Amino acid sequence: MTDFARTRAAFHLPQGVIYLDGNSLGPMPVAAAERVAAMMRDEWAQMLIGGWNRAGWYVQPRRVGDRIAPLIGAAEGQVVMGDTLSIKVFQALSAALALNPGRRVILSDSGNFPSDLYVAQGLARVTGAELRVVAPEDVADAIGPDLAVLMLTEVDYRTGRRHDMAALTARAHEAGALAVWDLAHSAGAVDVDLLGAGADFAVGCTYKYLNGGPGSPAFIWVHPRHAEAAQPCLQGWMGHAAPFAFDGDYRPGAGIERMRVGTPPVIALAALDAALDVWEGVQMADLRARSVALTEAFIAGIDASCPGVTLHSPRDPARRGSQVGLRHPQAHAVMQALIAQGVVGDFRAPDVLRFGFAPLFNDMSDVEGAVDRLAGILRSASWDRPEYHQRAAVT
Amino acid sequence: MTDFARTRAAFHLPQGVIYLDGNSLGPMPVAAAERVAAMMRDEWAQMLIGGWNRAGWYVQPRRVGDRIAPLIGAAEGQVVMGDTLSIKVFQALSAALALNPGRRVILSDSGNFPSDLYVAQGLARVTGAELRVVAPEDVADAIGPDLAVLMLTEVDYRTGRRHDMAALTARAHEAGALAVWDLAHSAGAVDVDLLGAGADFAVGCTYKYLNGGPGSPAFIWVHPRHAEAAQPCLQGWMGHAAPFAFDGDYRPGAGIERMRVGTPPVIALAALDAALDVWEGVQMADLRARSVALTEAFIAGIDASCPGVTLHSPRDPARRGSQVGLRHPQAHAVMQALIAQGVVGDFRAPDVLRFGFAPLFNDMSDVEGAVDRLAGILRSASWDRPEYHQRAAVT
The missing domain is CATH 3.90.1150.10 (Aspartate Aminotransferase, domain 1)
Structure with a gap:
């Protein structure tokens, strides 16, 4: 217990x-204050640039992601931290669209958090995709043969209504579409089972039920069946196969690494890491x-x-x-x-x-x-x- | 002095x-450790969600941006903080492309930081733009009548070679193109004069010469002549005209506000704010x-x-x-x-x-x-x- x-x-x-x-x-x-203070005092101040290797800052987005994985029904090596939830929505949605090149329809619902819809609208404008928004109860029936990506937030931010992730994902797959799930109000709150549901992509924030602090970094998960095929649109050096080779051309890193973009937020990750300690044994x-x-x-x-x-x-x-x-x-x-x-x-x-x-x-x-x-x-x-x-x- | x-x-x-x-x-x-500790202790721990208003977390990205403005030859209300430099490059470049709809060529140079080139490659793939990369010394001659956006890093990360921002921007403008400048190795290092040079967009990181700490947030500047016309591609709720109206449709915020995306990194901004104190009187x-x-x-x-x-x-x-x-x-x-x-x-x-x-x-x-x-x-x-x-x- x-x-x-x-x-x-x-x-x-x-x-x-x-x-x-x-x-x-x-x-x-309680532990976050001292964890952050120690990171600043013992790592940044003392190690300076050496902290990237010596203190493991460089691998921290993966290490912290591995701690979130068991809370969302994912496995080690499948989750990486960084940026904000809106950015991660953009990454997941653009990668999902690219995996379904013959189609252009994104389906979401009016219970989705507005920022997710805004992100989809922005992506649709530059890529020529089409965003359709229906009422939450109409989602299942709106999944049709032209659907490219189903993009939903599992738990409605106002009502708390929880979608049936497994059933809707299965329905999307039957229609030849991919499913992107936003876990903003799920991660740390309900028993999410991404692998069990067979979801394709998932994203979430860490400042709600995961207690990472105001503006703490987001996470992204990619199902292993897509991990080596997913093509990120936001191609940053930290997601490159060899960031420190400084190649002129982008080559995506292995698996989830490619969903990294820029330099990770080290101080914020220290606070989040302390917050994840509380989950040990839960x-x-x-x-x-x-x-x-x-x-x-x-x-x-x-x-x-x-x-x-x-x-x-x-x-x-x-x-x-x-x-x-x-x-x-x-x-x-x-x-x-x-x-x-x-x-x-x-x-x-x-x-x-x-x-x-x-x-x-x-x-x-x-x-x-x-x-x-x-x-x-x-x-x-x-x-x-x-x-x-x-x-x-x-x- | x-x-x-x-x-x-x-x-x-x-x-x-x-x-x-x-x-x-x-x-x-020296002041960063206590500033961050105070933010955590007196704001996050005590005010909880109330910190967004009471401690000013919500307006902090602009307030901190206003402190960076004088260091880069910009004015109040023109700079906003958030995300990472790679994300800000994507925002600036996509907005600049959208302001020049009849053209599709992005010009950069091989002295640019690789992440900027990767970002441009990713954007080019989804938008149909074309990235051309020439040697730094060939940039001026490569600016032609088909150019949409000139995207350069002012100071080369390896050689320290500094481009002539005013001259190249003028040349781009004569050709009907816009100029996006990356100030990663300029901000806090050299006497940048964005308004004097008439640049269109500028972006930069804050963990180098601005001493904001590992992974501290990036900044973006938009020239006032574009501020109300620039259409962000990364449409997040914090850049919405009324984030807390939770509208279903995106309406860009006033001016530079629209370049905000997701929830700001409050802890990291506290460290950066302390770092900017050092610049008072410089x-x-x-x-x-x-x-x-x-x-x-x-x-x-x-x-x-x-x-x-x-x-x-x-x-x-x-x-x-x-x-x-x-x-x-x-x-x-x-x-x-x-x-x-x-x-x-x-x-x-x-x-x-x-x-x-x-x-x-x-x-x-x-x-x-x-x-x-x-x-x-x-x-x-x-x-x-x-x-x-x-x-x-x-x-």
Whole structure:
């Protein structure tokens, strides 16, 4: 059994705060501060340029990727770190399109995170591909014989609705298409099984449930059947077969190495590496069970004591990630009142309260505290204060 | 007059080391360790998701960009940080191509850093553009009426040869082309004047002469005449006109904002911000004068006391950046011997010894020490030991 008391203790959680926004930015692992300080003091300051070899900075994107692999149902040597999720979406999508040269249609859904759609629009403009966007529930039926690439985010960032990765991937394959999966709200939150699902490409960020810190690097995974055929569009020197030969022509590196682009973000990778220590000994089945227990208890509590809000997430936990969306006409003000009482979730326009449950550090006391305070706010209408109606430039 | 004793003291330089590799990785600014620790402790750990607004993480890529602008002859609001240099090359090049839709030829030179050429090759493949690569001295004559974009690195990473940015940009413009400049070996090293030269796009990294740390974020500059017309190919949510409206369609942000892509690397930007403090009060004319004095003294010392090496950089300082390349048949072993004696430069295949002179922290004692030790090594042939002939996997 996974010891979740240990994992919870591994994070710095400010006193009095119930943090249900780990699906947006994970809290700081206690060990991250010293890990980064040591990297700067003992590696950068002392080794200078020698750190690339002596401290292993050069191989760190692969080494850290190998630590993420077991959390997403992938194997060693299949994951590499770097850049941001939007860049990795571009890489995966462009490589998938190139593997299916006779076709040009990209299919996604309106539940996808907007940045993924923007990236696809930009790629479509320069390559002549066509992006089709349908409602999440219409995806399966929209997969047809002209489809080149199915590009989906497994867990909807607003509703928490979880796609059936294995079934949709199989359907895409039957239609002769490839499947690219964005794991932004999946990695570290649910029991992802990329190899089991037979997915083609996957990408994700590490600042949510993986707790790598604000702007920590993204990851990309390529199924081994494509690893030597995938042709990256973003051809950077770190993905070259021999970066330090300084050849004039690009030759892709072996396998996943070719998905590296520029110089890796060494300081950020040190923080992420410390965050991944917390995952040692965590069984993903335990994680998923705890996630379901937390979200089920939260929904039951809301049903029982929070009239006036409606569930914006699937009721069936099998169809849900590790977050719960609620709708309320004054969602923004309600969330401000909640935050003022120490319960930190997200507001998403126009009327969604979003709560993430990160099994690594959230527990039943968080669920109970959040339900109690939300119920109290709704009962007393204490959200209806002028200051809670003001919107920050960024929410 | 700039106080270079102050700037030198602002860096952590290990005892006994003469560091002439700041053109590859700058040393750690003393203030960077505490700045990063404070960001983690006081912002990430305490503010959690609130740091995006309260600590200004969201606007940091522009705020830091504004600090780089005066170092490259740009103005406030024209520079934004993010990603890596290779990604920024892709952005600048794709935007420049899109601004010149009737043409498809990209011209670069064989002295460009290979990653820039790889990026152009990848972009050319998906867009149908054509990359032409000529020798550095043939660039001017190769600019013709079919040219879409001239893409050059101002200072050659091996020889230090400096292109005439103003003249080549003017020539490109006369031919109806745009000019994209890579400032990797220029920013913080020479007196760049982007607005004066009338350049169209510029990009650069910050881990060399700007001392932002290994893998610190890159920058991109767009001339104001293009800022509202440039259409980014890498369309990420942070470059959207309203990132938190979560629209389904991409609308580019105002001006340089559209060159943002994904979530910014907050920890890395904190280190870079501390590194930029050192530049307060530095006059770029003083910097350039000091750089010329250092490289001239080094070359004079080599001429006087190091027979057997040949200068691999322009003798005319006006045509040289802030580094000096030397050739020696046993350059690798010689560099290993030098490093063993505390003089850190670079080896570049097949036979180049590369020395960077960073005016912010290198001084004449470094020049004298490096010349003395190199002369001693060459005189005694003490480089000819088996251990100096072994090559690391990465050099």
